Amino acid sequence: SAVISQKPSRDICQRGTSLTIQCQVDSQVTMMFWYRQQPGQSLTLIATANQGSEATYESGFVIDKFPISRPNLTFSTLTVSNMSPEDSSIYLCSVKGGTEQYFGPGTRLTVT
Amino acid sequence: DAKTTQPPSMDCAEGRAANLPCNHSTISGNEYVYWYRQIHSQGPQYIIHGLKNNETNEMASLIITEDRKSSTLILPHATLRDTAVYYCIVRVGTSGATNKLIFGTGTLLAVQP
Numbered sequence: 001s002a003v004i005s006q007k008p009s010r011d012i013c014q015r016g017t018s019l020t021i022q023c024q025v026d027s028q029v030t031m032m033f034w035y036r037q038q039p040g041q042s043l044t045l046i047a048t049a050n051q052g053s054e055a056t057y058e059s060g061f062v063i064d065k066f067p068i069s070r071p072n073l074t075f076s077t078l079t080v081s082n083m084s085p086e087d088s089s090i091y092l093c094s095v096k097g098g099t100e101q102y103f104g105p106g107t108r109l110t111v112t
Numbered sequence: 113d114a115k116t117t118q119p120p121s122m123d124c125a126e127g128r129a130a131n132l133p134c135n136h137s138t139i140s141g142n143e144y145v146y147w148y149r150q151i152h153s154q155g156p157q158y159i160i161h162g163l164k165n166n167e168t169n170e171m172a173s174l175i176i177t178e179d180r181k182s183s184t185l186i187l188p189h190a191t192l193r194d195t196a197v198y199y200c201i202v203r204v205g206t207s208g209a210t211n212k213l214i215f216g217t218g219t220l221l222a223v224q225p
Contacts, residue, residue, distance in 0.1 A: 004155075033212060042199070043156065043215040092155050094213075101148075101213055103155030 002027050002097045004104035012110045013083055020079045021107045023093030028073035033094040034066070037106070043092065049076050083111045116200045121220040124194075130187040132219050134200030137181040143204050145176060146213070147185045149196040156199065156215075159185065190223045197221075 003026040013019050023032065034046040046066055049055040055068040069077045080087050088111045093104040117135040124130040136145065147159040160167055160174045162183075167174045173186040187194055199218040 035215075042197075042217050043150075045212055045214060048212055094155075099161065100158040102158070105155050106153075 001100075002029060002095050002102040004093055004095060004102055006091075006093055006104040006107050008107060009105065010108040010110075012112060015084055015111055017083055018079055018081045019083065019109060020077050021091050021093075021109075023076045023078070023104055025074045025095050027097070029095040029097060030073070031096045032070065032076045033096075033101075034068065034076075034078045035092040035094060035103075037090040037092065039088070046078070046091075080109065083109075085111045087111050116202060116216050118198075118200055118216065118219045120217065121222065123222050123224055124187075124190045126192060126223055126225050127189055130190040130194065130221055130223070132185040132187075132198050132200075132221060133182065134185070135182045136200070136202050139180050139202050140204070143202045145174065145180075145183050146201045146203055147172070147174065148199045148201065148213075148215075149194075150199070150218070151193075151196040159198075187221075190221075192223050192225060195221060195223045 005024045007022045032049045035043040036046055037043045045058050046061045047055040047057045047068055049068050049070040051070050051073050065081055067079045090106040090108050092106045095102050144161050144163050146161040148156040150156045160169055160172050162174045162176055176183045197218040197220050199215050201213055
């Protein structure tokens with residue numbers, strides 16, 4: 001299994017600013033994923049991040065708004081740029097290990 | 113990946129079996145059925161997955177119909193801690209470029225004391 005930690009666990013940010021979320025895994029993994037969960041909604045995949053290559057974004061998500069870094073096999077960051085209240089969500093990091101996929105505890109972001 | 117349909121909510125009495133249905137009528141031969149759950153304010157947790165045969169682990173049993181167009185997740189003795197949103201997901205294979213999990217709306221299971 002994989003243990004995932006995220007920082008910060010929650011934050012309240014001003015409109016127009018940016019926040020970088022960190023994801024740390026206790027083992028080396030090839031594929032990492034970033035999801036968004038808006039209030040009362042299911043999870044939506046933002047992008048897939050493989051070490052050593054550019055992240056692959058899902059429809060509706062762009063690199064300028066959600067830049068992702070993947071410097072090594074245990075770490076990734078997601079930046080939420082130029083935030084608006086519509087970006088208020090829980091952001092979750094996820095990794096694949098074997099046949100399962102593991103999720104971090106999430107970062108609860110509120111934009112005022 | 114095939115689309116899944118789940119009831120939005122279900123109730124279950126504590127100690128009784130919880131049977132959560134999922135329809136996936138467009139499932140392809142190489143697509144697996146996965147179940148995850150999300151307890152309030154936590155990240156999703158893997159429960160079980162299967163291709164054709166019924167599967168059982170320490171958490172649950174997965175019953176897949178012979179035509180694979182539907183499945184049922186069974187929690188044999190539900191407890192209050194099983195109250196969560198349960199997601200049924202179909203996905204091609206377990207490795208490769210199609211690894212991503214696409215979540216539907218899920219079923220909110222409320223276990224009643």
